[in-house]
Amino acid sequence: MTADPRLHNRDGLIDEALAAARARYADSHPQSRAAFERACRVMPGGNTRSVLYHGPFPFRAVRGEGPWLWDAEGHRLLDLLGEYTAGLFGHSNPVIRAAVERALARGWNSGAHNPYEIALAELLCQRFPSLERVRFTNSGTEANLMAVSAARCFTGRDKVMAIDGAYHGGLLTFAQGPSPVNAPYPVVLARYNDAEGLAALVAEHGTGLACLLVEPMMGAGGCIPAEPAFLAAARALTREAGALLVFDEVMTSRMAAGGCQERLGITPDLTTLGKYLGGGMSFGAFGGRRDVMALFDPTAPEALPHAGTFNNNVVTLAAGAAALGEVFTPEAAEALFQRGEALRARLNARFAARDAPYLATGLGSVMTLHPRRADPAQPIARPEDLADADPRLRELLFLELLARGHYTAPRGFIALSLELTETHLAAFESAVDEVLDTHAEALGCAAG
């Protein structure tokens, strides 16, 4: 039952619409169902990446090209999900492909330094204001673990402050409080966009606090942007307390040539990166102040270890250097940001005009469609503000968009790739309109 009284008498209609959408999905994906059953025989729940699961069995792709994906049944889908931001370059960028092929032609697994690591490190340090020195990892999770450990070693303090509801990787998940599989750091959770609350918590834990780990926009937490004043307070408070400010820019680094930190004009002590910056290959990086990163300088006698067989993987680093140097130029970053801002504004205008129970939140090219009406009296400042969203409407939109050839995340997440043109986005907006038309009665919104 929905908590929204306007939808109360529509509960039955919503249930029916969702049951029909699920049945249609199941009927039109027989090969995917068979693959799921096969996968379940060797992987728990047929799964090796939790976020990809959805009922009755998950969508799977067998091919990608440009902005398109094809499923096992041969349906072609426009990819709006963009691999949760790692797919910024689409599925077949020729510049990245050529760089990978050139690297492969020279052999891989040298067990030695290679030219690509310098090239990518130079590009990152030139572009991101906080990066004086950088080191590579294999994932964003690892980058965050290293940054947090670096902060603890540098300050000689124990506690890690993070944001309630945030996601920083499989071992640093605070979606419903700390996840039981988290790395065992002593954690203090702060409320997002609550500068006063943050000040009180820092005052309480200040002398034991190693760092504050925070995203400039909560990504998995619902695409909720930070208020600049909140991050400015975070900057000042951590500095006064002698703790390090760590920006997790794994998702937000795409918001400008130098990441969200450049757009905001706020420079953290450490930054973590991931996703698209490896050109679409497994990637992570952490970096920042020279004195903090010097902890890992192996020319120093007391250097801390930071090991990793694949930290300088040639495929990732060659792809990343070409991607950042030749494809995702500062101009391309700005254009993509503006394209996303415009799309989000158009979607919200549509939802408002029809009084549809959906709302797009986010920043630039990354957004989430939430099953909740916009309410100026209740802005979305933190994940708990979305608690009354109806999950059935989220699933209905996902399945109905999929049926119309548009792939988003089941949770409504969208990350635009460089391959998506205005024509593609217009087609997506028409598909959204069609879903609202089809279910106008169940959704309690005006017909188009």
Ligand code: PMP
């Ligand atoms: N931080 C943020 C903000 C993320 O969105 C993610 C991944 N979704 C991670 C860290 C973890 O990155 P990875 O999946 O590469 O480990």
